[in-house]
Amino acid sequence: MSKQRILSGVQPTGNLHLGNYLGAIRNWVEAQSQYENFFCVVDLHAITVPHNPATLAQDTYTIAALYLACGIDLQHATIFVQSHISAHSELTWLLNCITPLNWLEDMIQFKEKAVRQGENVNVGLLDYPVLMAADILLYDADKVPVGEDQKQHLELTRDIAVRINHQFGKEENPVLKLPEPMIRKEGARVMSLSDGTKKMSKSDPSELSRINLLDPPDTIAKKIKRSKTDPIRGLTFDDPERPECHNLLTLYMLLSGKTKQEVANECENMGWGQFKPLLTETTIEALKPIQEKYKSVMEDRAYLESVLRSGREKAEEIANQTLHRVKTALGYSMPV
Numbered sequence: 001m002s003k004q005r006i007l008s009g010v011q012p013t014g015n016l017h018l019g020n021y022l023g024a025i026r027n028w029v030e031a032q033s034q035y036e037n038f039f040c041v042v043d044l045h046a047i048t049v050p051h052n053p054a055t056l057a058q059d060t061y062t063i064a065a066l067y068l069a070c071g072i073d074l075q076h077a078t079i080f081v082q083s084h085i086s087a088h089s090e091l092t093w094l095l096n097c098i099t100p101l102n103w104l105e106d107m108i109q110f111k112e113k114a115v116r117q118g119e120n121v122n123v124g125l126l127d128y129p130v131l132m133a134a135d136i137l138l139y140d141a142d143k144v145p146v147g148e149d150q151k152q153h154l155e156l157t158r159d160i161a162v163r164i165n166h167q168f169g170k171e172e173n174p175v176l177k178l179p180e181p182m183i184r185k186e187g188a189r190v191m192s193l194s195d196g197t198k199k200m201s202k203s204d205p206s207e208l209s210r211i212n213l214l215d216p217p218d219t220i221a222k223k224i225k226r227s228k229t230d231p232i233r234g235l236t237f238d239d240p241e242r243p244e245c246h247n248l249l250t251l252y253m254l255l256s257g258k259t260k261q262e263v264a265n266e267c268e269n270m271g272w273g274q275f276k277p278l279l280t281e282t283t284i285e286a287l288k289p290i291q292e293k294y295k296s297v298m299e300d301r302a303y304l305e306s307v308l309r310s311g312r313e314k315a316e317e318i319a320n321q322t323l324h325r326v327k328t329a330l331g332y333s334m335p336v
């Protein structure tokens with residue numbers, strides 16, 4: 001029996017932070033041998049907010065290199081760049097024409113980003129989830145491993161697929177496959193270091209709110225030292241009055257590889273003065289191998305380019321087949 005297929009992606013906007021790693025990439029790595037995997041760098045999504053053309057290509061290489069540095073294995077996975085495959089944009093147009101506008105206006109991320117951008121909201125920001133649906137549906141993905149914040153976009157993807165199948169397919173021969181979200185409980189929502197009720201995010205103006213995967217040890221130490229805590233002694237999970245405590249303990253648990261019970265026992269009598277150095281040390285140690293591997297991958301641009309070139313070839317073949325299937329279902333059947 002052939003393996004189920006996974007597709008996921010990350011935007012090349014700035015550095016990756018612990019939320020991206022613990023909510024998404026770490027889970028890709030852990031599950032990769034059980035699936036056929038496609039991981040893209042979604043550089044078309046990156047221009048839905050104001051971007052810098054001078055750094056887009058470099059940021060795209062950075063993310064691809066980080067995939068490898070975090071442990072994505074090319075034996076199991078194909079890594080590619082979204083803009084290299086024109087089928088992503090083309091399918092987006094076809095999906096646009098069957099997606100009701102109000103579905104997009106209801107998206108939480110759109111509303112949040114639109115508020116932040118004031119007057120400067122472009123059509124691409126509204127259309128972001130349709131492009132994401134195209135990314136997923138092109139590869140007939142069975143599972144999509146993401147953080148909690150992407151759940152609504154995955155529901156939309158399924159709704160779009162159902163709508164296409166209903167309007168243009170036959171029950172025994174659907175046009176598109178319905179993907180399932182794959183969201184792990186622990187790490188699905190890593191919170192800001194400055195406010196345990198807000199998610200850790202690339203767009204937070206404060207650098208102190210997040211730890212980036214490429215932060216040097218002294219920066220990590222500084223960020224953890226300055227992270228928000230509370231005056232209570234003894235550290236516990238799951239206290240709704242102590243969101244920062246829950247978040248920092250969860251980071252420690254995930255980065256140390258210990259179980260929740262082990263961490264709960266270890267930290268129940270600790271104060272912050274004892275815990276913060278422990279979390280600092282654990283974070284630095286967990287990120288060290290990623291940073292070392294990243295450096296070596298980035299030093300060999302020819303290798304990275306070859307990874308992305310062969311990724312493109314493999315991904316494009318599948319994407320074009322699906323695009324052809326959708327176009328045929330929609331009535332584009334004239335010979336060219």
Ligand code: TYM
Pocket residue numbers: 007008009010011012018019020021022023024042045131132135136144145146147148149150153187188189190191199200201
């Ligand atoms: P991006 O780049 O914003 O986020 C990449 C991944 O990181 C997860 N994530 C988090 N997980 C836990 N805690 C956090 N604080 C946190 N912040 C971010 C996101 O859930 C995501 O899994 N729209 C996608 C990119 C995308 C995509 C796709 C994903 C485009 N096409 C197709 C899957 C399939 C996004 O938010 O990227």
